[in-house]
Amino acid sequence: TAPAVHPAAFGPSTSTAPPAIEDSAEKREASSRRPAEPGPASRRERIRELRNEAVRLRREDRRADRPWHWIPPAVALALAALLAYRIFSRPSATPTSTPANVSAPFSSLSATRLTTTQNVTEATISRDGKYLAYITISKSGQAGLSIRQISTRSTVELVAPQDARLGSLAFSPDGSFVFYTQTKASEKSGNYFQIPSLGGSPRLVVAGVSGDVALSFDGNKIAYGGTLPGEEKAAILVAGIGEKPEPPHAVSKDLDVSGLSDPAWSPDGRTLALVEMRSDPSGLLAHVVTFDAASGAAKGLGTKRWRAFGGGLAWLPDQSGLLLNVQDHSGAAAQVWFVSFPEGNARQITSDLLIHQRSLSVTGDGKSFVGIQSDVTSNLWIAPKGEDRNARQITTGLDGMSGLAWSVDGKLIYGSLVTDWYQIWMTDGQGAKPRQLTSEPKYQVSPTVCRGVERAYYISDASGSQQLWSVGLEDGQTKQETNGETQFLDADCSPDGTWFAGVSAPKGLPVLSGYSGKLMRLDRESGKISTLFVGNASLPKISPDGKQVAFFYRQANGNGGTNALRVGIVSPAGGAVEKSLQLPPSASGFFAWMPDGRALVYVDHQGNAFNVWAQPLDGGKPKQLTHFAEGLIWNMAWSRDGKMLALARGNFPSDAVLFTSTR
Secondary structure, three states, X not given: OOOOOOOOXXXXXXXXXXXXXXXXXXXXXXXXXXXXOOOHHHHHXXXXXXXXXXXXXXXXXXOOOOOOOOOOHHHHHHHHHHHHHOOOOOOOOOOOOOOOOOOOOOOOEEEEEOOOOOEEEEEEEOOOOOEEEEEEEOOOOOEEEEEEEOOOOEEEEEEEEXXXXXXXXXXXXXXXXXXXXXXEOOOOOEEEEEEEOOOOOOEEEEEEEEEEEEEOOOOOEEEEEEOOOOXXXXXXXXXXXXXXXXXXXXXXXXXXXXXXXXXXXXXXXXXXXXXXXXXXXXXXXXXXXXXXXXXXXXXEOOOOXXXXXXXXXXXXXXXXXXXXXXXXXXXXXXXXXXXXXXOOOEEEOOOOOOEEEEEEEEOOOOOEEXXXXXXXXXXXXXXXXXXXXXXXXXXXXXXXXXXXXXXXXXXXXXXXXXXXXXXXXEEOOOOOOOEEOOOOOOOEEEEEEOOOOOEEEEEEOOOOXXXXXXXXXXXXXXXXXXXXXXXXXXXXXXXXXXXXEEEEEEOOOOOOOOOOEEEEEEEOOOOOEEEEEEEEEEEEEEOOOOOOEEEEEEEEOOOOOEEEEEEEEEOOOOOOOOEXXXXXXXXXXXXXXXXXXXXXXXXXXEOOEEEEEEEEOOOOOOEEXXXXXXXXXXXXXXXXXXXXXXXXXXXXXXXXXXXXXXX
């Protein structure tokens, strides 16, 4: 996904969107008409073919640009959030059915990759389609802004890499200037700048902007989230920036803007569109809303809602509708959709094997648009004794990112995306004879195995909410294990197989793996449930001896806020935190116990790669276990005998791609 959970624009942003793909440097047809969906085996082969093609293209593209196979520290927090939500998946085999009268451009597309650096987080195309402005993240996590002439691939750096978040890219109507926001890492609000497209010094346009900024089609006004002088409540503000600048005023002072994101001006300047992210009873979050710029009157655009918003909202120049990146169901990859205006009819216009996220922009003739495409790879590796020197890859595809566990007899139970939904799979320690255990088209993640039971337990929304389910390792029969007044997520089974630690969430709340809620204990036989920790906790792990439960949490700082993420440890009976550990800020959002129970292992980013480190519980110095030169680590799990460490390793490249209508 990034991902496809996108932060609201008019509140403090909790993460930046991670990088994203590679596609062919040549134009390729991406028709929305697709053949019948193949079975899991043939689909696995198709994914392997696509991966091999991507590797070949990557090698060819090294003549033009330097590829990167890393994720920098600044993106680690965003990756942690993505890991927690587990939203990466493959899109539906065919576009979602829509009314026959839907007016939809881009019914057939060709795709051209415009960048190949694999570290692009946002991009915009000029009105004439000749120039691309884009943001990249350096190895050290710094954001920079560049401009490229598309026909010649000539590139000029406009803003040098710096320790700040850059965003809200837009060209002036004539292409002479590029607008962007800059927010320093230590600040909640930022500034909006303008810089000449040929290079020069930036000019401050507006200070104190929160989240995304929308530039009008005529370049004379902007809309953004902010607070007026003397006011405490955030609002949608509009300010004139033309020859006669006008101070900001609120579109509607009484409006709750906390769930609104990505403002976009209509071509005539009379309507402001945003994406509203508030859950309905079915758990769908994203919905397009429009505001009358003069009166502030708001209304929904159509009835279609999506599971999550991936970022990016753009009007077509004829004002016939908007494009946006959205996730259609739990676990699905964000795709580009079109919503007609003013009818509000919705239609999916991309349906490929990549994630569409963060930004969208349309050329002045309405025939092309630019977006950010993300790919993700996750392969299972086995590292004897947790060391990389003899580590070997045992699967190819999208395995282990949504969960990884060992059975008592040395088999690996893992989540996989070889089908259109997360499913639970099993293989041996050599990767031989992988077998799919679940098949229902639902969100099924976070497997765990209990000693003495020939079943794998996992989390699924098959009943309409996140609950604990199990599947027979031999017969493949599934069974719902919980169905109480709350949802139950991220279960971990105790070493003796008698109880689970997990996280509860209210029913009706749209949550996924990684949700921070109440830490609970569930008895496997009786179903009795009790509280282990009062406060928000996530991703619990039970120690090898069953005498401790570790989990992520945040301590209150006494000022009404919370401190950095920590790992807390409580007893199986629950109560106060007995021990609290601070992992490095660059650590990813998951951990595991060492087999001897004396340390926790986590993944940290240093240099160009993610590696496994061990943090002793006594507070001693961390020890690096693996020394991979490149690549991400999405997940890990120790074998029951402590001799093997299973890793889900891969990459998450991103680039700007030009889509052009072929009709």
